[in-house]
Amino acid sequence: MKRRQFLSHAAAGAAAIGVPGLVGVGRREHEVVLRGGTIVDGSGRPRFVADLAITRDRIAAIAPRVAERGDREIDCRGLVVAPGFVDIHSHGDGTLFDDPNAEGLIRQGVTTIVVGADGSSRASVRDLLAHLAVLPPALNVGTMIGLGTVRGAVVGNDDRAASRAELAEMVRRVEEALADGALGASSGLEYTPGAFAPRDELIALCRPLAARRLAYHTHMRNEDDRLLDAIDESIAVARGAGCGLQVAHLKTQGPRNWGKLDTVFARLEAARAAGVDAAFDRYPYLAYQTALTNLFPVWSRDGGTPRFFARLDDAATAARIRTETLDKVALIGGWDNVQITSVSAAEDKAAEGRRLGTFAAERGSDAYEFTVAMLRRNSGSVGMIGFAMSEENLERILRHEWGMVASDGGAFATSGPARRGVPHPRGSGSFARVLGRYVRERKVLTLEQAIHKCTALPASRIRLADRGTLRVGAYADVAVFDPDTVIDRADFTDPFQYAVGFKATIVNGGVSFADGERFARTGRALRGS
Numbered sequence: 247m248k249r250r251q252f253l254s255h256a257a258a259g260a261a262a263i264g265v266p267g268l269v270g271v272g273r274r275e276h277e278v279v280l281r282g283g284t285i286v287d288g289s290g291r292p293r294f295v296a297d298l299a300i301t302r303d304r305i306a307a308i309a310p311r312v313a314e315r316g317d318r319e320i321d322c323r324g325l326v327v328a329p330g331f332v333d334i335h336s337h338g339d340g341t342l343f344d345d346p347n348a349e350g351l352i353r354q355g356v357t358t359i360v361v362g363a364d365g366s367s368r369a370s371v372r373d374l375l376a377h378l379a380v381l382p383p384a385l386n387v388g389t390m391i392g393l394g395t396v397r398g399a400v401v402g403n404d405d406r407a408a409s410r411a412e413l414a415e416m417v418r419r420v421e422e423a424l425a426d427g428a429l430g431a432s433s434g435l436e437y438t439p440g441a442f443a444p445r446d447e448l449i450a451l452c453r454p455l456a457a458r459r460l461a462y463h464t465h466m467r468n469e470d471d472r473l474l475d476a477i478d479e480s481i482a483v484a485r486g487a488g489c490g491l492q493v494a495h496l497k498t499q500g501p502r503n504w505g506k507l508d509t510v511f512a513r514l515e516a517a518r519a520a521g522v523d524a525a526f527d528r529y530p531y532l533a534y535q536t537a538l539t540n541l542f543p544v545w546s547r548d549g550g551t552p553r554f555f556a557r558l559d560d561a562a563t564a565a566r567i568r569t570e571t572l573d574k575v576a577l578i579g580g581w582d583n584v585q586i587t588s589v590s591a592a593e594d595k596a597a598e599g600r601r602l603g604t605f606a607a608e609r610g611s612d613a614y615e616f617t618v619a620m621l622r623r624n625s626g627s628v629g630m631i632g633f634a635m636s637e638e639n640l641e642r643i644l645r646h647e648w649g650m651v652a653s654d655g656g657a658f659a660t661s662g663p664a665r666r667g668v669p670h671p672r673g674s675g676s677f678a679r680v681l682g683r684y685v686r687e688r689k690v691l692t693l694e695q696a697i698h699k700c701t702a703l704p705a706s707r708i709r710l711a712d713r714g715t716l717r718v719g720a721y722a723d724v725a726v727f728d729p730d731t732v733i734d735r736a737d738f739t740d741p742f743q744y745a746v747g748f749k750a751t752i753v754n755g756g757v758s759f760a761d762g763e764r765f766a767r768t769g770r771a772l773r774g775s
């Protein structure tokens with residue numbers, strides 16, 4: 247029974263028996279009441295024990311004792327009740343239309359994802375949001391406008407400057423995407439064709455963000471030897487455009503670059519002091535995931551896959567590509583720090599989940615030659631994981647005042663169409679891993695800090711109104727978990743394992759997941775305000 251309907255029944259009943267004082271005693275007024283949980287509200291303030299009541303899609307009460315009963319009552323004693331997690335750098339759109347249940351996310355308390363990261367989004371934000379609205383997915387989905395996508399549509403895949411007319415058209419497309427509800431703009435400057443955008447072009451494309459107080463989210467041009475230049479460029483773009491800056495998956499890649507983190511922090515802090523609203527996110531793992539072609543220099547990929555293979559066929563360019571690629575592989579510590587995640591060619595399926603150096607050696611092949619041949623067999627489309635990061639730096643990035651959690655992962659499931667390849671475990675584990683490993687086990691963060699970094703802080707970067715904190719009137723996006731048992735299970739060998747320790751996940755007031763069972767899909771398409 248819905249609230250309004252109930253109230254009219256209750257009023258009639260009370261009038262009939264003539265005892266108005268009894269109206270409301272034991273009445274069922276709310277859809278859901280979470281009883282006796284430890285509320286960690288996302289703001290960063292200390293936890294407290296309370297009931298939390300949900301009416302329709304909003305939080306109706308947070309109080310020591312909510313008298314009214316709920317259609318559904320959930321015993322949360324001993325458990326943490328937190329805002330649903332907001333993942334502002336997600337690749338969940340890769341599987342969402344094949345499997346809208348997003349079980350790997352729902353089962354770790356994620357209630358909102360923002361897709362269109364790394365410069366790559368749907369060309370039409372309006373169409374994407376319309377399709378999501380009719381789906382609907384199990385969680386809320388918003389999107390960035392991908393600046394690489396915009397460049398590809400207007401300029402193409404070549405490494406050349408945009409003409410004045412092309413630049414004007416790209417700006418128009420960004421403005422249109424923001425008007426249609428994009429929550430920011432993303433770049434992927436290690437990917438083609440996004441990498442061909444010079445600084446001035448990025449500034450021009452980010453200017454429309456300023457008026458809406460949205461941020462430029464960047465997968466920077468480099469995350470290893472030229473990391474500091476890339477930080478400077480990111481700050482210059484945000485400053486030039488007058489918008490906020492979100493450095494995506496901040497890292498110092500390759501042991502020889504681990505010592506740069508102090509300088510990275512110093513430059514971002516100086517930028518903040520000078521008025522640039524700079525922040526960053528990070529997934530809680532020491533390995534990254536990308537395309538195998540990213541081991542190859544950007545210039546070799548100019549113009550798209552056929553031209554990449556043509557340069558590998560040309561003796562003059564092939565030697566240079568080999569030298570630069572081997573240097574990149576040395577930077578991350580050798581071929582066995584490269585793990586293959588996904589292929590399309592049937593004959594390469596055995597490589598999924600394997601370390602490239604060992605796998606090539608077992609076949610009597612040179613790792614470089616094997617890699618090139620495998621890319622040819624798969625039309626250039628092979629996924630990889632690279633192990634090259636520092637635990638100490640990861641912890642410092644998570645702990646930093648302006649560091650927040652984002653998965654950079656996909657929406658996977660243990661069965662069905664969202665079980666694909668051998669992906670990075672971050673998709674199904676990031677948020678549980680922060681709570682289990684970095685809060686409980688390693689004590690890098692307090693629970694209150696960690697929840698803030700998974701909820702209100704990322705929500706503020708995309709200006710999500712009424713999500714990311716537990717307060718009366720906010721949307722009822724809620725995660726309930728046991729702080730003593732929460733942990734990720736997905737790993738690099740078997741990433742298709744759900745996190746554990748989660749009791750319930752509520753999305754827009756609907757119970758999406760509880761006690762191991764999946765229920766309604768109540769997610770929405772999120773538009774910028």
Ligand SMILES: [Zn+2]
Nearest residue numbers: 364465494495
């Ligand atoms: Zn990225």
